[in-house]
Amino acid sequence: MPVLSGRSNKKTMLATVLQYLEEEHTCPHCKTKLTLCHAPPVHVGDGLGWGSEYLFICLNDDCSLFAKGWEYIENQYGHVGSYRYMEIPGSKETYNMMVAGRGAFTGSIVDVEAMKRQNKRYQQEKKAEAALDTCLEDNNLEPVLFLLLDEAADIRVRKEAVELLVPLNDLDCIEPLRNHTFRDTSLEQEVNMAISAILTKHFLKECPFCAELIKARATVCKHCRKELP
Ligand SMILES: [Zn+2]
Ligand SMILES: [Zn+2]
Numbered sequence: 001m002p003v004l005s006g007r008s009n010k011k012t013m014l015a016t017v018l019q020y021l022e023e024e025h026t027c028p029h030c031k032t033k034l035t036l037c038h039a040p041p042v043h044v045g046d047g048l049g050w051g052s053e054y055l056f057i058c059l060n061d062d063c064s065l066f067a068k069g070w071e072y073i074e075n076q077y078g079h080v081g082s083y084r085y086m087e088i089p090g091s092k093e094t095y096n097m098m099v100a101g102r103g104a105f106t107g108s109i110v111d112v113e114a115m116k117r118q119n120k121r122y123q124q125e126k127k128a129e130a131a132l133d134t135c136l137e138d139n140n141l142e143p144v145l146f147l148l149l150d151e152a153a154d155i156r157v158r159k160e161a162v163e164l165l166v167p168l169n170d171l172d173c174i175e176p177l178r179n180h181t182f183r184d185t186s187l188e189q190e191v192n193m194a195i196s197a198i199l200t201k202h203f204l205k206e207c208p209f210c211a212e213l214i215k216a217r218a219t220v221c222k223h224c225r226k227e228l229p
Contacts, residue, residue: 027058165194
């Protein structure tokens with residue numbers, strides 16, 4: 001797996017992979033569809049960089065190139081190995097890559113379904129982010145809540161969303177936010193402050209025993225009947 005150094009990198013990678021998935025690559029030896037894999041790490045000193053983080057590889061064990069390669073390498077180099085056919089995405093370059101065994105690339109196959117799920121989540125985040133501009137006039141809590149509850153969303157956008165909680169003044173935000181675990185403690189603090197402000201605006205408080213919303217003036221909880229401190 002390539003090392004990811006940040007969010008923008010992750011976004012670019014996702015876009016790149018999704019673009020590659022549109023490409024059809026077929027092995028000329030066995031006519032099998034090539035599999036998108038993470039390129040193996042190479043030492044810069046080798047001068048063997050692939051120029052791509054991804055490679056399309058024929059992983060068919062019955063592929064004639066792979067099947068015949070064992071004997072060829074044994075005779076030519078005197079060690080165990082064979083060849084896998086590969087192409088570089090977005091280019092016409094093709095290679096026969098030497099591999100030490102059958103499993104050489106099975107661990108680096110790109111998880112296409114996971115990438116698609118990530119992309120779907122990312123599109124939803126973008127949609128929610130775009131809706132932030134109009135959610136006050138639309139009286140729409142949904143995009144704000146979506147972003148606050150999505151731990152994978154951009155923290156900068158989530159901080160924008162938290163600012164809208166008090167102006168929206170919607171009590172419906174309290175339960176889902178209270179039930180969420182925030183990884184970012186400063187965001188959690190802002191959420192808690194916003195909830196307090198919304199409760200105050202509605203002359204309400206949370207019962208410390210049963211967590212139901214009750215009148216700020218109450219001395220006994222109408223839900224659990226406990227005396228309030
Ligand atoms: Zn093949
Ligand atoms: Zn109570």
